[in-house]
Amino acid sequence: xxxxxxxxxxxxxxxxxxxxxxxxxxxxxxxxxxxxxxxxxxxxxxxxxxxxxxxxxxxxxxxxxxxxxxxxxxxxxxxxxxxxxxxxxxxxxxxxxxxxxxxxxxxxxxxxxxxxxxxxxxxxxxxxxxxxxxxxxxxxxxxxxxxxxxxxxxxxxxxxxxxxxxxxxxxxxxxxxxxxxxxxxxxxxxxxxxxxxxxxxxxxxxxxxxxxxxxxxxxxxxxxxxxxxxxxxxxxxxxxxxxxxxxxxxxxxxxxxxxxxxxxxxxxxxxxxxxxxxxxxxxxxxxxxxxxxxxxxxxxxxxxxxxxxxxxxxxxxxxxxxxxxxxxxxxxxxxxxxxxxxxxxxxxxxxxxxxxxxxxxxxxxxxxxxxxxxxxxxxxxxxxxxxxxxxxxxxxxxxxxxxxxxxxxxxxxxxxxxxxxxxxxxxxxxxxxxxxxxxxxxxxxxxxxxxxxxxxxxxxxxxxxxxxxxxxxxxxxxxxxxxxxxxxxxxxxxxxxxxxxxxxxxxxxxxxxxxxxxxxxxxxxxxxxx
Amino acid sequence: xxxxxxxxxxxxxxxxxxxxxxxxxxxxxxxxxxxxxxxxxxxxxxxxxxxxxxxxxxxxxxxxxxxxxxxxxxxxxxxxxxxxxxxxxxxxxxxxxxxxxxxxxxxxxxxxxxxxxxxxxxxxxxxxxxxxxxxxxxxxxxxxxxxxxxxxxxxxxxxxxxxxxxxxxxxxxxxxxxxxxxxxxxxxxxxxxxxxxxxxxxxxxxxxxxxxxxxxxxxxxxxxxxxxxxxxxxxxxxxxxxxxxxxxxxxxxxxxxxxxxxxxxxxxxxxxxxxxxxxxxxxxxxxxxxxxxxxxxxxxxxxxxxxxxxxxxxxxxxxxxxxxxxxxxxxxxxx
Numbered sequence: 001x002x003x004x005x006x007x008x009x010x011x012x013x014x015x016x017x018x019x020x021x022x023x024x025x026x027x028x029x030x031x032x033x034x035x036x037x038x039x040x041x042x043x044x045x046x047x048x049x050x051x052x053x054x055x056x057x058x059x060x061x062x063x064x065x066x067x068x069x070x071x072x073x074x075x076x077x078x079x080x081x082x083x084x085x086x087x088x089x090x091x092x093x094x095x096x097x098x099x100x101x102x103x104x105x106x107x108x109x110x111x112x113x114x115x116x117x118x119x120x121x122x123x124x125x126x127x128x129x130x131x132x133x134x135x136x137x138x139x140x141x142x143x144x145x146x147x148x149x150x151x152x153x154x155x156x157x158x159x160x161x162x163x164x165x166x167x168x169x170x171x172x173x174x175x176x177x178x179x180x181x182x183x184x185x186x187x188x189x190x191x192x193x194x195x196x197x198x199x200x201x202x203x204x205x206x207x208x209x210x211x212x213x214x215x216x217x218x219x220x221x222x223x224x225x226x227x228x229x230x231x232x233x234x235x236x237x238x239x240x241x242x243x244x245x246x247x248x249x250x251x252x253x254x255x256x257x258x259x260x261x262x263x264x265x266x267x268x269x270x271x272x273x274x275x276x277x278x279x280x281x282x283x284x285x286x287x288x289x290x291x292x293x294x295x296x297x298x299x300x301x302x303x304x305x306x307x308x309x310x311x312x313x314x315x316x317x318x319x320x321x322x323x324x325x326x327x328x329x330x331x332x333x334x335x336x337x338x339x340x341x342x343x344x345x346x347x348x349x350x351x352x353x354x355x356x357x358x359x360x361x362x363x364x365x366x367x368x369x370x371x372x373x374x375x376x377x378x379x380x381x382x383x384x385x386x387x388x389x390x391x392x393x394x395x396x397x398x399x400x401x402x403x404x405x406x407x408x409x410x411x412x413x414x415x416x417x418x419x420x421x422x423x424x425x426x427x428x429x430x431x432x433x434x435x436x437x438x439x440x441x442x443x444x445x446x447x448x449x450x451x452x453x454x455x456x457x458x459x460x461x462x463x464x465x466x467x468x469x470x471x472x473x474x475x476x477x478x479x480x481x482x483x484x485x486x487x488x489x490x491x492x493x494x495x496x497x498x499x500x501x502x503x504x505x506x507x508x509x510x511x512x513x514x515x516x517x518x519x520x521x522x523x524x525x526x527x528x529x530x
Numbered sequence: 531x532x533x534x535x536x537x538x539x540x541x542x543x544x545x546x547x548x549x550x551x552x553x554x555x556x557x558x559x560x561x562x563x564x565x566x567x568x569x570x571x572x573x574x575x576x577x578x579x580x581x582x583x584x585x586x587x588x589x590x591x592x593x594x595x596x597x598x599x600x601x602x603x604x605x606x607x608x609x610x611x612x613x614x615x616x617x618x619x620x621x622x623x624x625x626x627x628x629x630x631x632x633x634x635x636x637x638x639x640x641x642x643x644x645x646x647x648x649x650x651x652x653x654x655x656x657x658x659x660x661x662x663x664x665x666x667x668x669x670x671x672x673x674x675x676x677x678x679x680x681x682x683x684x685x686x687x688x689x690x691x692x693x694x695x696x697x698x699x700x701x702x703x704x705x706x707x708x709x710x711x712x713x714x715x716x717x718x719x720x721x722x723x724x725x726x727x728x729x730x731x732x733x734x735x736x737x738x739x740x741x742x743x744x745x746x747x748x749x750x751x752x753x754x755x756x757x758x759x760x761x762x763x764x765x766x767x768x769x770x771x772x773x774x775x776x777x778x779x780x781x782x783x784x785x786x787x788x789x790x791x792x793x794x795x796x797x798x799x800x801x802x803x804x805x806x807x808x809x810x811x812x813x814x815x816x817x818x819x820x821x822x823x824x825x826x827x828x829x830x831x832x833x834x835x836x837x838x839x840x841x842x843x844x845x846x847x848x849x850x851x852x853x854x855x856x857x858x859x860x861x862x863x864x865x
Contacts, residue, residue, distance in 0.1 A: 009796075012796050012799075012800065013796075013799060013800065013804060013805045013806070013807065014805065015803065065675065066843065066847060068840075068843045069674075069675050069840055069843055069844070072674060072837070072839055072840045072843070073674050073675055073676045073840070076674055076676065076795070076837070077676055077795050077797075078797055079796075079797070082795070082796060083676060086675075086676035086678070086794065086795075087675055087676055132796075419795070419797040419798075420795065420797065420798060421801075452801070469839075
C-alpha cells in the first residue's frame with residue numbers, strides 16, 4: 001500500500017503526460033502480482049466497493065471529529081477522502097500497512113453492517129498518505145487524470161509491447177489482470193481477443209478562429225451539446241466509449257444494447273427532451289444528461305426519466321468493412337444508408353446544415369442560440385477519418401457568448417483544482433434604477449472563465465470584503481462588477497430575477513466600473529429568445 | 531466579577547490600537563508610533579514616526595525600506611513604558627529572526643499579541659515563551675484541524691532524497707525570502723548536507739543579514755554567478771513567485787519544490803504547480819495553536835488572520851471565551 005500511496009501522490013503532483021507514463025510504467029514493472037493489477041484497476045476506476053460510500057466516510061468522521069470542525073475542514077480541503085485522511089487520529093502503534101491486494105480483499109468483504117467497524121481498522125494501519133490512497137480506492141473517485149488510454153499506454157511502455165496489442169488483449173480481462181501481466185511481462189500466451197469490441201481513437205476538430213474556409217469544400221453540421229461517444233459492436237458484445245476511451249457501457253446500458261449489427265459508429269450521446277432539435281425528434285439540455293453521467297448503477301427510474309440515445313456523426317466500420325480511408329462524403333452515404341437498420345428511438349442522424357457561404361452559416365449559427373447547441377462543425381467533404389486533430393479537415397465554430405455586467409454578491413469555495421479558494425461567485429443585476437433605490441437580484445452563479453492570477457485576486461477580494469457569513473457562503477460588499485459571458489438566457493419562475501443563464505462564466509473583472517453602472521434585469525430579459 | 535471589556539486596546543481593520551498610549555501594533559497605515567512584532571511585510575510597514583521592535587526586526591525593516599529613521603530597539607524580555615500607564619514587553623515568538631509577542635500591561639490587565647508564532651524548535655530564532663495573560667490575541671493562519679505539520683526532519687529527508695535520486699537535476703525550493711528560506715537552509719545543514727546551496731538574487735541580502743546575527747548557513751552561492759552544469763545535483767532556493775517564472779529556465783531540469791504549511795493539502799500544491807511539496811511552516815499548526823491557548827490559559831482569546839471560525843469553534847467546545855478579529859491583509863499565502 002505504501003508504494004501505491006507514493007505512486008498516487010506522485011501522479012497528483014505530476015503534470016506532464018510523459019512523466020505520468022514513466023511513473024506508472026515503473027510501478028507496473030516493479031510491483032509484483034496481484035498488487036499491480038489491483039492498483040491498475042483502482043487507477044482506471046475499475047473497482048467498485050458498494051459498502052463504502054462518501055457518506056460512510058462522513059459518518060466515520062462524525063464519530064471522531066466535531067461536525068462543525070469537519071465541515072470547515074472539508075470546505076477548505078475540497079475533497080472528502082483527503083479531509084478524512086488528514087483528520088484521522090494518528091494510530092499509537094507504528095503502522096503495519098496492508099498490501100493493495102489485502103486492502104482490496106478486505107474492502108470487497110465489507111458489508112453495510114460491518115463497514116463502520118472494519119474500515120477504521122484498516123485506516124489505523126496506515127499513515128495519512130496511505131489513508132488517502134485507501135479512501136480514494138474505496139470510494140472509486142481517483143480523479144487524477146489517468147484515462148484508460150493513458151493506463152494502457154503506460155502498460156505498453158512498461159513491458160515494451162505495442163499499445164494496440166494491449167488494447168486488444170485488455171478487453172475481456174478482469175482485475176487483477178494476471179493473464180495480461182503474464183503475457184506482457186513473462187512472454188506467456190496472450191489472452192484471446194477474438195470478437196472483442198476495441199476502441200478506435202476519435203477524430204477531433206480545431207477551433208475555426210480566424211480561418212476562412214470555402215463552403216464548397218466543407219459540409220456543416222450542428223455541434224450538439226452532449227458527450228461524444230463511440231459505439232463498437234464485435235462478436236456479440238457492444239461497448240460505449242467516451243472521448244478518452246473509457247468504457248461507459250455500464251452507465252448507458254440501453255445504448256449498449258441498441259446496436260444490432262457489427263459496426264464502429266461515432267456520435268453524440270444525448271438524453272431525450274425538447275431542447276435540441278434533430279430529424280427524429282429532440283434532445284434535452286445538458287443538465288438532463290448530467291443526471292446520468294458517472295453512475296455505476298443505473299436504476300429503472302433513471303432509464304425511464306432520462307432515456308439516452310445517440311445522434312450519429314460518422315461511420316468508421318460497418319459489417320466488417322473499414323470505411324476510415326474513404327472521404328467524409330462517402331462515409332456519410334454509408335451512414336445514411338444505415339439508418340433504416342437502426343431503431344429511431346435509439347438513434348438519429350446529425351443533420352447537415354445547408355449554407356452556401358460562411359456568412360450564411362454564421363447567421364444560422366446565431367439564430368440557433370435557443371437550442372442550446374454549442375455551435376457548428378465544419379468537415380471537409382474529402383476528409384478521411386484520422387485519429388486526433390489534423391489541420392484543415394475538421395473545424396468547430398462555437399457561438400459568440402452574450403455579455404452582461406453584474407455585481408458580485410456571494411462567494412463560496414470551490415472543489416478540486418480550485419479548492420480552498422473562493423472561486424464560485426453569485427452575481428446580480430439591478431431590478432430598476434440603482435440611484436432610485438433599486439435592489440440587486442441574483443441572476444447567476446459561475447466558477448470558471450478566470451485565470452489563476454484572477455482567481456487569487458478574487459479570493460483575496462472576497463476575504464477582505466466580506467460583510468456576512470452563512471456557513472460556507474460569504475456575502476460580499478456589493479461593489480465589484482464582473483463581466484459575465486453566457487450562451488443563452490431563459491425565463492425562469494424558479495429565480496426571483498425571472499431569468500436563468502446557460503453556461504455563465506466570468507469574462508472579465510471590471511474594477512474600472514462602479515456597481516451602479518452594472519446592467520439591469522430588464523436588459524437581460526431583452527436577450528431572451530425562447 | 532464584572533464583565534471585562536479590555537477597551538483600552540482596540541482592534542481595527544488596519545491594526546491593533548493601544549489607546550492610552552496611542553500606539554499601533556503591526557498597522558498597515560503610517561502612524562506616529564508603531565509597535566512591530568516581526569519583519570514580514572504585512573506586519574512591518576514603513577513610514578511610521580517611531581517604530582519599536584527588536585534589533586533584528588529593525589535591521590530587517592532597514593534592509594527593506596532603506597531607512598531606520600525613528601527606530602527604537604528593544605531586547606527580548608525588556609519592558610518599556612509607552613506612556614498613558616501602558617507597559618510593553620517583547621517576548622520570543624519562535625516565528626522568524628527577531629519575531630516577538632508583545633505583552634501589554636495596563637491597570638492590572640495583561641494582553642499578549644502573539645504576532646505570528648510557532649512552537650517547534652527553529653535553529654534561527656529563540657523559542658516561543660509561554661506567558662500568562664488575560665487576553666491572548668493569537669494568529670490562526672493554520673487554524674484548521676487538517677493542518678498538522680510533520681516533523682521538519684521528515685520533510686528535509688524528502689528533499690535530500692529527491693536530490694540524491696536525481697543527480698543530473700536540481701531541486702528548486704520556493705521559500706519565503708524572510709525566515710523560511712534561512713530556516714530551511716539551516717535545517718538542511720543540520721541534516722549533514724554541506725554542499726553549496728544556490729540562491730535566487732532576491733534571497734541574498736536576507737541570508738547575509740541572518741549570518742550577521744550569527745545564524746550559520748554554510749556555503750551559499752548565487753545562481754547568477756554559476757554555470758548551469760555546476761548547479762546539477764544541488765539545492766536552489768528562490769522566492770515562491772520565481773518558481774514558475776522564466777528565471778528558472780536557467781536551471782538544469784529543476785524539480786519544483788515548495789516549503790510551506792499549505793503543502794499539506796494536495797490541491798494547494800497542485801495549484802502552485804509543485805512537484806515536491808515540503809510541509810514546512812513557520813506558523814503554529816492546529817495542535818500548536820490549541821496547545822498554546824491551553825498553556826497560556828487566558829481569560830479570553832482573540833483570534834486573528836486566518837481560519838478564525840474553526841478556532842472559535844474549538845474554544846466554544848472547550849468552554850473558552852473567544853472572539854474573532856477582522857484584521858485586513860494578513861493572509862499568509864506563501865508560508
